[in-house]
Amino acid sequence: MRSTADRVLRLFLLKRFFIFSIATLITLLVAEGAARLLVTLAKPAQSHSEAFDRKHFLATHPQSGKTPSVLLIGDSQMDFGLYADKMERDLHEAGLKDLQVVNLAVVGNTPNMSLYLLRIAVKSGYRPALAIMNISPWALNGNYIHKTALTAEGHFLDSYLGRCHYGAEGKKNLDCLGQKNFFMLRYRDFLHEQLSGLSKAVTSPRSKMGYPEVAHVIREVSPRGWTPDYEVFTAHQFEKRFSPTAEDFRNPKTQERFKGFYFSESAVQPVIAYCREQNIPLKLIWFPEHPYRNLYYDHFGFDPELFSRKVAAVAEKSRIGYHDLSNADDDYHHYFNSNHHNVDGAIATTKLVTGIVSNYFQSLKSRHP
């Protein structure tokens, strides 16, 4: 009797298990279809960010493969702060007519990510006569580099452009297989963003209707890759976020970037090594920073002069150029926050860097007339 009851129950449970499997499979297929539809309609970034997509496009589409170029790589300071089109015009006016200038810097880039774009550009046919990379202190903070590798670079490497970078471990290969074939997996972060956006549209409809609680950002990109950042603030918002009264100290991101700072050149070495291997002259630049920057550098016990000396030593050792412009622009009208230029600042800095580039090529000409 007992065994018959058990058999009946077992059949019932197996039937349930079968229905469970089929129903789940159907739901997953429908969800995959919905994800594909959403991705098609909303066009998410192909890489980890739209900003990176734009620069990737620029890197893979040289306008003229024959023209030597000045390639600008780095992070947001370079991305927002160097007006490549203007620099190209100014260089032409200075007699360097056969140069094109392209800004391949991307907000949030680590040196490894910059190197990735530089490689792509060279592979795609650019002929770099000079590469200029901006150096941000956080990128050389040994205490922060590995954390960045886990976050920004992790997203970058996991992205479509980075392809499946995983090693040969079984589970990771399975992950790769999933990411390549299922939009649900590949666009999980994007779907999360969409879901969050949906909930915000319901809970904070006012911000969706043009009453932003924080800065409103307009994004555009110039033909040569300059991406000025127009952040529109009310006076109160600006004061709240960027006053010199220590708002930046409290920013967890800033805190993390300067916590336990120790100088590590390992992040920048791959870029130097690649440029040496490809015979591309490289210059490092520390971009101008807001006059208030010393407030938070003091707060975090970061010594900018010592840092600059250490970068200079690395540059000297590697026989590359280094220009410390960090104190070169003390006009606070040129910044929209502690270390990023607005359009005025970008134009002023472009003039400075153009001078450096122009001198470099003029000296080359004079050495090899």
Place this chain on the structure above:
Amino acid sequence: MNFVSTSFIAFLLVLFLLYILAPEKWRKSILLFASYLFYATWSLPFAGVILISTSVDYWMSRLIANSDALARKQFYLVFGIVFNLLILIFFKYTNFFLDTAHGLAAMAGTSLQLPESLNILLPLGISFYTFEAISYLVDVYRGKAIAPNWWNYNFYIMYFPHLISGPIIRFAELLPQFENRLKLPSRKRLANAFELILLGYIFKVFIADQAALIADPVFGEPARFSPFQTLSGVLAFTVQIYFDFMGYTHIARGVSLLFNIELPLNFNHPYLASNISNFWERWHITLSRWVRDYIYIPLGGSRGRATQTIKNLMITMLICGAWHGAGWPFILWGGYHGLLLSVYHVFKDWRKKALPPVFLEHWLYGAISVCLTFVLVMFGWVLFRATDMTSVAIIVKNLLMVPDILSAAGSILASGHLSELATLLILLLACFIGPWVVPPLQALYRPIPYWAKVQFATVIFLLGWIVTSEGLRSFIYFQF
């Protein structure tokens, strides 16, 4: 394996299928093997630690049961308890003791020739299975059921749904369910299991983890936040810990029902408790029962004078606090609850004499009691969650700035940006409305055909999977 991870779901599905297909006599062995596998995915060496400790415990229990002389029984009992406590103390409290010793030495102006800390990992679930092992030894000493063989005792400790974070079940409660061959779950149990797992998943991923997004920054860096934001953060943690632990317990109970074993209830709407004693009858019920039966009552319970009862309550709750974590905030949290229970004990006697029954039975008195208990419990969570005593001081100071909180609420109302107030209100509602919301939802859900329930659950899981794209949060009680 986290209970809400895809790997656990895959593990569970394969195990359940094997359980259905396997002959009755194999089911217990399959579950035991799966339990070791489940634990070994986290740490193989620590699975070995459990294997050794359960073997010693089983051996001690046989010695206790087979000894005729009381002194011998007592010796084996004490040996068994000390053995379990030493393992717990070594893994959980060594660094705490080292830290405290160094702190005291520094205060005395000397230094100790001891390492600052040792590189010791805490075995998952050690606090839970140590308490279960002790309860088993004490019960055997008291003449209750003894494990018929090592296999059964090992199954009692290792059974994976309750291994990591309880419920803390007694051997005598569990044994009748698995002593003989394990049966397949009935249709009703299967339906209950499915519902509990789904509810647990929703509690964890959609409520607890979302509340954590508000609570974490406040407890991480309390100095950055205003009194109003601090209140939101503390309230968010009050919600987080409840739904996190209840979510875990629901999933554990649901998973266990799939294997036809019923685990006890651990929560009964604790935030609706009308006094602090009532709170402990509703919160982490199996732990409350354990400390009552194995610490409080053996100490004398409430049999003696009021001062004796207060002493017993304080000792019990201090141990309960220390059980949760090796740190002064946890011990203080235990002491705080001991104090509340002591005050309530005195108040209860006074109330009987001083207040008329009409007053005590009035709904307003009940409502005020519930609110007061809730506020006291919420204050307690500050001690539980804060990382150090400086944070505790900042948070408590902020919470006591009632006029600032009220004026901030007023400004928010006046400005029309209601999202912060709405968040606070939603968090508050989440603590109280369970009994009025869950049953109607269940009434809507239960008549749905099985296949549609599966599809609904899959959609919920997918949404949860997308929401947790930045990584799964571990259950809070996993750290104990």
